[in-house]
Amino acid sequence: MDVLFYIFSAIMILFGLGVVVSRNPVTSALCLVVSFLGLAALFIQLDAFFIGIVQILVYAGAVMVLFLFIIMLLDLKSEEHQPMNYMAFAGGVILAVVFVVQLASVLSSFKAGELGFPLQQHELTLAENAEGLPEAAQERMAEEKLPDVHLVGRTIFTHFNFPLQVVAVLLLVSTIGVVILSKRKLT
Amino acid sequence: MVTLNHYLFVSGLLFTLGLTGVMLRRSLIVIFMSLEMMLSAANLSLVAFSRFNLVNGLPNYNGQALVFFIITVAAAEVAVGLAIIVALFRARQTTSVDDITSMKY
Incomplete structure (x- = not known):
């Protein structure tokens, strides 16, 4: 893997x-x-x-x-080959290099992340996790498979129900906004 | 063995690539694509942490819910941003950031 x-x-x-x-x-x-x-x-x-x-x-x-x-x-x-702005180019590259070096130094001192990923245990905690899941998903968990979509759906529709509604309104607003922006004449 | 640090490093590399694209490129469309890359890099580290921090033996789905919302908001942002770019192109006939230096003309 x-x-x-x-x-x-x-x-x-x-x-x-x-x-x-x-x-x-x-x-x-x-x-x-x-x-x-x-x-x-x-x-x-x-x-x-x-x-x-x-x-x-x-x-x-x-x-x-x-x-x-x-x-x-x-x-x-x-883009045509235009005279390159060497200062801007050097600035961008230096910024990227500094960022990568800093990332490497932070990660090399981050000991917790050097452990492997822990194994998932579906069956041991089935009763606590199965709450509110449909039967098909519970059977899959009993077979040690991850009913991922059910679990994400349960989280979104229970813990994050209000943000979900807000995001729906956001999508509607952005749709209307795009239509207005694309009109030829703004009055 | 692949550890959490591997995923975080790859995610940081993708973020740096996006940052470099925003700094170096002149075309608005490519800058916008680089922004999308930076958002996706953040998503990768969120998903890696969600898999790393098990809750009751299952991944922490709060992180994945956040990724879901980020993807939704990014899709809305792309639609609005591209509409703005089209409107800008109509007004100026260019999408190069070198030619767009004033707020109003």
Whole structure:
């Protein structure tokens, strides 16, 4: 399983690099799609099946189609080779290097994170965890499988019910906002 | 063995790539894509922590609920941001940040 982690994180990082370095916006967008697919695979490796699927559907599907649609609509050309601002370039690279060095130094002193991921125990605590779950999900837990979607759904609809309603209103507001922004004449 | 630190480091690398993209690129669309990458990097560390901190032998689903909300808000943000970019392109015929230096013209 460790090999899969390295493969997918390499895919994610390399295609993420492709987003930053490629001059053609369409290439950038397609690299970002592959990078997000690698990220979704990492989510699934962390037993977050629902989040992984949502990442593919929402990001790699809807959001990136929207990006490609806008790129084609605006008919953006590749950036021409313009005289580069070396100060800005050096500043960006130095900032990135400093950030990575700091990250490495913090993580090397973070001892708690050097433990492996603990094993999941579904059966031992079945009674406490099964509360409010449908029968099918409880059977899956008894078989030592993770009914991920049921558990995420239970959390969202019980602990986070009010934020869920707020997010629904936010989506409605953003839809209306986009329609108003796209009107030709703002009066 | 893959540990929590591995995931945190990969997530930090992805965040740094996004940051570099925002700093170095000139096209608004690519800057926006880099922002999405930074958001996803934060999501990765949230999911890794949720798997690391077991509650009753199950992953901590509060973290995954937060990731769900982040993805929803990011989708709404992309829709509004791209609409603003289209409106800007109509007004100025460019999406390069070098050419957009004034608030009002």
